[in-house]
Amino acid sequence: MYAYDEIDRTLVNERVSEFRDQVKRRLSGELTEDEFKILRLQNGVYLQLHAYMFRVAIPYGTLASNQLRALAHVARKYDRGYGHFTTRQNIQFNWIKLAELPDALADLAEVGIHAMQTSGNNMRNVTSDQWTGVAPGEIEDPRIWSELIRQHTTLHPEFSFLPRKFKIAITASDHDRAAIKIHDIGLKLIKNEKGETGFEVLVGGGLGRTPFIGKTIKHFVHGRDILSYIEAILRVYNQYGRRDNIYKARIKILVHELGIEKFSREVEDEWQHIRNSSLQIDDEVIEDIRSRFTYPAYEKLPHMPDELRQAAADPGFEAWRKNSVAPHKVQGYSIVTVSLKPIGAPPGDATAEQMDALADLADKYSFGEIRVGHEQNLALPHVAKRDLPALWKALNRLGLATPNVNLITDIIACPGLDYCSLANARSIPIAQELTRRFSNHELANLIGRLHINISGCINACGHHHVGHIGILGVEKNGEEVYQITIGGRADESAALGNLIGPGVKFDEVADVIEDVVEAYLALRERPEELFIDTVKRLGVEPFKERVYATR
Amino acid sequence: MTSPLEQKKIKIAGPSVVTANRTWDGIVVYRTAANGWSAELSEAAIVRNSDEAKALLAESVADDVGAIGPYIAPVRIGEDGKVQPGNLREQIRRTGVTIGSPVQV
Amino acid sequence: MPLVNGGKIADDSFVKLAVDTPLPEGGDILVPAERFLGDADALLKRGGKVGVIWPNNRDIAELVPYLGRIAAVALVFPTFRDGRAYSQARLLRERYDYRGELRATGQVLRDQFVFMLRAGFDCFEVKKQADAEAFMQTAKRYSVFYQPTGDGRITALHRRMQLRHSEGVGT
Numbered sequence: 001m002y003a004y005d006e007i008d009r010t011l012v013n014e015r016v017s018e019f020r021d022q023v024k025r026r027l028s029g030e031l032t033e034d035e036f037k038i039l040r041l042q043n044g045v046y047l048q049l050h051a052y053m054f055r056v057a058i059p060y061g062t063l064a065s066n067q068l069r070a071l072a073h074v075a076r077k078y079d080r081g082y083g084h085f086t087t088r089q090n091i092q093f094n095w096i097k098l099a100e101l102p103d104a105l106a107d108l109a110e111v112g113i114h115a116m117q118t119s120g121n122n123m124r125n126v127t128s129d130q131w132t133g134v135a136p137g138e139i140e141d142p143r144i145w146s147e148l149i150r151q152h153t154t155l156h157p158e159f160s161f162l163p164r165k166f167k168i169a170i171t172a173s174d175h176d177r178a179a180i181k182i183h184d185i186g187l188k189l190i191k192n193e194k195g196e197t198g199f200e201v202l203v204g205g206g207l208g209r210t211p212f213i214g215k216t217i218k219h220f221v222h223g224r225d226i227l228s229y230i231e232a233i234l235r236v237y238n239q240y241g242r243r244d245n246i247y248k249a250r251i252k253i254l255v256h257e258l259g260i261e262k263f264s265r266e267v268e269d270e271w272q273h274i275r276n277s278s279l280q281i282d283d284e285v286i287e288d289i290r291s292r293f294t295y296p297a298y299e300k301l302p303h304m305p306d307e308l309r310q311a312a313a314d315p316g317f318e319a320w321r322k323n324s325v326a327p328h329k330v331q332g333y334s335i336v337t338v339s340l341k342p343i344g345a346p347p348g349d350a351t352a353e354q355m356d357a358l359a360d361l362a363d364k365y366s367f368g369e370i371r372v373g374h375e376q377n378l379a380l381p382h383v384a385k386r387d388l389p390a391l392w393k394a395l396n397r398l399g400l401a402t403p404n405v406n407l408i409t410d411i412i413a414c415p416g417l418d419y420c421s422l423a424n425a426r427s428i429p430i431a432q433e434l435t436r437r438f439s440n441h442e443l444a445n446l447i448g449r450l451h452i453n454i455s456g457c458i459n460a461c462g463h464h465h466v467g468h469i470g471i472l473g474v475e476k477n478g479e480e481v482y483q484i485t486i487g488g489r490a491d492e493s494a495a496l497g498n499l500i501g502p503g504v505k506f507d508e509v510a511d512v513i514e515d516v517v518e519a520y521l522a523l524r525e526r527p528e529e530l531f532i533d534t535v536k537r538l539g540v541e542p543f544k545e546r547v548y549a550t551r
Numbered sequence: 552m553t554s555p556l557e558q559k560k561i562k563i564a565g566p567s568v569v570t571a572n573r574t575w576d577g578i579v580v581y582r583t584a585a586n587g588w589s590a591e592l593s594e595a596a597i598v599r600n601s602d603e604a605k606a607l608l609a610e611s612v613a614d615d616v617g618a619i620g621p622y623i624a625p626v627r628i629g630e631d632g633k634v635q636p637g638n639l640r641e642q643i644r645r646t647g648v649t650i651g652s653p654v655q656v
Numbered sequence: 657m658p659l660v661n662g663g664k665i666a667d668d669s670f671v672k673l674a675v676d677t678p679l680p681e682g683g684d685i686l687v688p689a690e691r692f693l694g695d696a697d698a699l700l701k702r703g704g705k706v707g708v709i710w711p712n713n714r715d716i717a718e719l720v721p722y723l724g725r726i727a728a729v730a731l732v733f734p735t736f737r738d739g740r741a742y743s744q745a746r747l748l749r750e751r752y753d754y755r756g757e758l759r760a761t762g763q764v765l766r767d768q769f770v771f772m773l774r775a776g777f778d779c780f781e782v783k784k785q786a787d788a789e790a791f792m793q794t795a796k797r798y799s800v801f802y803q804p805t806g807d808g809r810i811t812a813l814h815r816r817m818q819l820r821h822s823e824g825v826g827t
Contacts, residue, residue, distance in 0.1 A: 007812045011800035018797055022767065027575055029616040030786065038737055039767055047620055049644050051577035097576040121737065151802040151812060157774035158746055158805070161739025238743050273751060278804040278811075285813050288820060346650055417640060418648040421620075428650045478638060 001064050001369055002147050003292050004112040012109045015116055015155070019043050020102035027099060042160070044090075044118030045101060048421050054079075054096040055118040056108060060128035060146040060170070061089040061372040065359040068370050070111040072355035078104045083355070085340060085348040087374045087412060087463055088167065089127045090118055094419055121249075122160045123153035123234075127169045129177040130373035133295070134381045136329045140197055142172040142189045144290050145226065148281065152227050159234045163241035164249035166234070167206075170199075174492065179374055181205045181214045181494035182466060184251045185233060190220065197223040203233060203263070204255030205494075207460035212252040213494050215260045217267065223286070225271075228279035232271035236263070296367035296382050301332025304385070311389035319441060320392050323403035325383075334385055336366075338378040338395060339402040339410065343439040346428045347413045348376030357398050365391050374490075375451075376412055377405065407444040408452060408517070409435040412463060416456030416473065417480070423456035425473025425480035426506070430454055433510045438517075447517055450531045453488070466490035468532045469516060470497045471509060480506045486516065486543060487535040498540045501548045512547060519546040563604050565637070567625050568595040569611045570644070571618035579644045580618050582611045588618050592634050592645055597626065658788035660780040661757075663795065665788050668781075670707055670728065686730055689714060692722075700725050707757065712740035716747050723754045728779070733762035742775045749776035750806035769794045774805050 004012075019039075026036040040046075044055035056071065063071075071091055075083045078100050079093040086092055096104065105115060117124055126146050133141040149168060153159070159166075171178040172189035180186030186202035198220045205214025221229045233251075240258075242248045255263045311317045326335040338358065340348050350358075358378065362370045365387045366380035373379060378400075383391055395401035404410050411434060414420065416427030431454055438444050453467025457474070464470035470485040481503040488497030504512050517531075523542055524534045535543070569582035573590075580588040581595035589595065598604040604623050611621035625637025636642040643649060659668045670684045675691050684705040692699060692708045699706050700722075707728025710719060719729065729748060731741035741760070748754040759779040760772050766787035772780065773795055782788040804811050810818075 005816070007800050007815060011798070011802070011812070014798050014800065018767075027616070033574070033615050033619045035736075035765060047572055047577065049640070050579060050647065051572065095577075099575045121739075154802050155771075155798075156803055157771040158742040159739070160771055161737055161742065235743050239740055243738060243740075284817060284820075288813075288816055418643060418650055426649060428648075432650060480639070 001062060001294055002059075002143065002289075003294060005292065008112065008151075009109075011154070012112065012114045012116075015043075015114060016102065016105045016109050019105060023098060023102055038120060040098075041120035042117060042122060043101075043105070044115035045096075045098070046119060046421075048094065048415075048419050049417075050419065051095045052098055052101070053419070054093045054101060054104065054115065055086070055090050056093075056113060056115045057118045057125040058089045058091060058113075058372045059150050060126055060132065060143055061130040061374075062132075062143065063370040063372060064111070065362045065368040065370065067111045067113050068355050068359040068362070070108055070113060072352040072359070073107060074104050075352040075355065077107075081353075082349055082351045084346070084415065085350065085372055085376050085378070087376060087414075087461065088125060089130075089372045089374060090125055091372075092415075094415075116154055117160075119165075120160075121162045121164050122166065123156065123162075124165055124167045126150045126153065127167070127178055127183075127374065129171045129173055130371040130379050131177060131326070131335055131381065132172065134328050134330075134333075134335055135173050136327050137173060138329070139172045139189050139191060141293075142170045142187075143293060144286060145187070145189065145199075145223065146170050147289055147293075148227065148286070149230065152230070159238055162234070162238055163243045164246070164251075166237070166251065168230070176490075176492040176494075177373065179463070179466070179490040179494070181492075182207055182211075182463070182490060183214060185230065186214045187226070192220050192222075199223070199226055201229060201233075204252040204260070206250050206252040207463055207465050208250070209247050209458045209460075210253065210256075211460070211465045211496050212256060213496065214252075215255065217260065217264045224281045224283075225275050227281060228275045228277065229267075229271055231274060231279055232267045235270050236266045240266070296369075298330045298333060298382070299384070301384055301386065303331055305332070307386040307389050311392075314389075316396075317389055317392050320396075320401050320403040321388060323407070323445075324401070324405045325388060328382065330382075332385055334383050334388060336380045336383045336388070336391065337373070337405045338380060338400050339405055340377050340400070341404055341410050341435065342399050342402045343404075343409060343435045344432050345399075345435075347411050347431050350378075354398050354400060357394075358400065361391060361394055375410065377410070403441060404444060406449045406451070408438045408447050408450045409444055411435065411452045411454060412467065413454040414456050414461035416454070416462075420456060420461075422459055423473070424458075424475035425456050425482065427454040427456040427462055427471075427473060430471060430473070430482070430506070430509050434513060437510050437514060446527075447521070448527075448530055450517075451489075452513070463490060464488075465496045466494060467497065468535070469513060471513075474503065476503065482506070482509045484509075484512060484516070486540060487532065489532055500540050500544045501551075504551075512551075515547040516543060519543050522546070561601055561605050561608065561623065563598065563601055563623060563625070565625055566597050566599055566628055566634075567604055567623050567637070568592070568597060568634075569604075569607045569621050570595075570624045570641070571611060571621035573618050574616060582607055582621065586610065586614075588614075592626070592636065595626075595634065597628070597634065598623075658782050658785055660782055660788050660791045662778065663792055665791075670705070672709070684727070686728065689719075693718070696722060707759070709761070710744065712738065712744060716744040716752075719748075720752050723748070723752055723756070726756060728757035728759055729754065730759040730761045730781075731777075733760060733764060733768075736763040736765050736768055742771065745772070745775040745777055746805060766790055766794050770798055774801065774803075774807050774809065776806050 169178040169183040188200040202214035371379040413427040413431040417423040454471040455462035455464040466488040485497030584596040686707040705727035
């Protein structure tokens with residue numbers, strides 16, 4: 001975990017007092033809503049259907065137990081007792097009162113949490129792989145770089161009024177859990193032939209109305225140059241990004257309109273001016289940041305402790321272990337994914353009680369650390385294997401041990417029309433119904449890895465384009481209609497899904513998805529061939545034929 | 552289900568109200584005939600043609616400190632005279648999420 | 657519209673000319689970019705200071721040949737959401753070493769002051785009187801800055817280095 005020092009704390013407190021002043025001026029009428037809107041957005045405050053919504057950043061998905069307790073406290077004291085974890089390592093509260101927001105922010109500031117730039121046309125929360133620092137085979141812990149970039153992009157004087165929002169994601173593993181290819185800038189940490197740390201830089205990915213997979217703009221940018229390179233990209237974007245049309249304002253459109261070659265030349269020209277400036281990061285600075293990350297004091301533990309051997313007789317435990325427990329880089333430890341997708345519940349929601357209890361479990365079993373993934377699940381990153389049976393029992397009691405990670409009921413969904421003022425159709429009830437249809441764990445296991453992503457409008461917060469099965473809700477003649485795509489993926493082989501046929505009504509979505517899954521089970525070559533691979537091998541047509549033949 | 556952001560032209564097809572969110576706490580409110588806001592749809596001023604709608608919206612927009620994001624929303628008026636939201640979006644704003652208890656433990 | 661210059665509310669010595677306003681005999685003038693570039697030598701020869709109003713969608717590099725001879729550059733914020741002039745300001749200060757008056761015009765509101773100061777602006781046509789009066793107080797709102805810019809404020813990274821070195825003494 002990164003520990004704030006006095007400098008970081010001062011900045012967050014200064015931001016809170018600035019926002020307190022802004023809210024005061026707004027409530028007195030000194031600021032109009034038109035003037036205030038951008039100020040509240042810069043602090044993560046949206047207006048949704050029912051109330052203000054408050055989005056809090058969880059930088060690169062790392063939380064300390066006391067921070068999770070503070071989030072629970074906000075849910076309880078200022079909201080309705082629960083929060084919603086998003087696809088970008090944020091948490092949202094749905095019913096917050098504007099007049100109380102400064103107090104909520106002040107409470108969060110005490111544990112080093114803020115809501116800066118979780119909305120608005122600026123640089124958003126820097127996201128990363130939720131397994132950073134613990135995943136076997138990771139090249140290097142990218143959190144040091146994530147933190148450097150977080151600091152550099154916080155209250156940036158030049159880039160706080162960009163043409164549109166701007167998102168950066170970082171990974172240091174071959175398997176991309178951070179979805180870097182659908183970000184404005186994606187960074188893949190690599191080593192060059194000299195063994196020096198740097199990044200492959202991708203640019204122009206994004207979903208929404210016009211989805212693009214990011215393109216590599218530079219194969220290797222040395223770590224010491226990464227801030228100047230990002231700054232060069234942002235400066236080009238700030239000056240040339242379109243401001244005449246909100247739907248064409250993201251950097252992906254600029255990259256697309258200029259072409260990646262011309263865009264990269266512009267960036268290169270700019271970068272040559274600034275790369276040898278004070279933006280260059282020397283080793284001492286990196287070491288300083290690194291020194292403020294605390295690493296657990298792991299014990300020397302056996303690979304297969306007795307506790308684990310004994311618990312293997314319990315089928316409930318075994319089902320969970322096989323599904324939700326992943327290898328850790330340190331022998332005797334595991335990474336445990338905590339499913340926030342219980343059958344029949346809204347994806348990604350957690351109650352204050354669950355958050356508090358999980359914070360306690362993190363203290364007991366995971367060196368006080370919790371992670372948040374873009375799949376809207378949580379993780380305990382350092383669990384000793386001997387503790388797995390006890391942890392499972394505790395999670396089970398909390399409703400946090402559904403063994404469905406990466407399975408068909410591990411659905412990513414945006415809040416949709418139940419909460420969101422932009423939505424055209426509901427997302428959560430679709431997810432709820434699907435989890436009920438596939439609630440049988442054996443069936444879900446038989447189907448295997450399958451990601452369903454649901455968005456309630458074209459803005460694609462549920463990342464439907466990159467779901468193995470994507471569901472997009474639209475409105476047609478006052479009714480909710482859902483378009484279904486297959487073949488998308490968000491990982492290192494990121495791809496956009498293809499439509500399988502005409503849109504279907506709210507009540508028909510689950511039936512159609514069942515048919516898609518049946519088609520897959522019939523079409524797959526062997527049980528190990530994943531849904532996504534069958535679609536890749538056969539294309540959309542055979543699915544379309546089977547699903548729409550009787551419709 | 553049209554987003555208020557897209558609701559530029561004012562043309563109404565039937566009885567409508569002006570709705571918004573109260574500035575200090577964000578709750579859903581409706582413009583009343585007495586130039587104020589109410590959390591009760593039954594207290595909303597009903598407009599029946601574009602001119603009335605325009606006028607009610609204009610006075611609502613002017614009360615920026617009271618409520619934000621005002622827009623015109625359709626309503627249905629039952630035979631008993633009871634006012635109901637005119638579409639799913641407004642129904643959800645009036646009665647809350649359709650997903651049952653938000654979190655099931 | 658009140659003008660804040662050097663941190664204080666001040667009188668504006670400049671008169672803004674439109675593209676076709678007759679040229680006044682004397683006095684300080686702010687001239688639109690187009691007019692300035694079309695007639696730079698004549699304008700610069702007359703008595704009185706000359707400043708240029710530079711739109712935010714025109715390459716600021718075009719102004720570089722004149723920077724030593726003009727007294728002010730006025731950059732434009734057509735709305736406070738449009739941040740292009742922040743880049744132009746930093747380029748003027750940090751790349752082209754411009755030292756004259758750098759003025760923010762258009763939708764200049766209190767909550768942008770700190771960003772503008774950091775980008776190199778030193779003169780502000782403030783939209784609201786109350787904001788102008790709150791300038792000094794607002795400018796001091798932050799004491800911690802994460803990014804190096806041309807304004808010379810020490811960044812958090814460097815302050816930490818200093819702290820490390822001072823703590824290191826004697827250990």
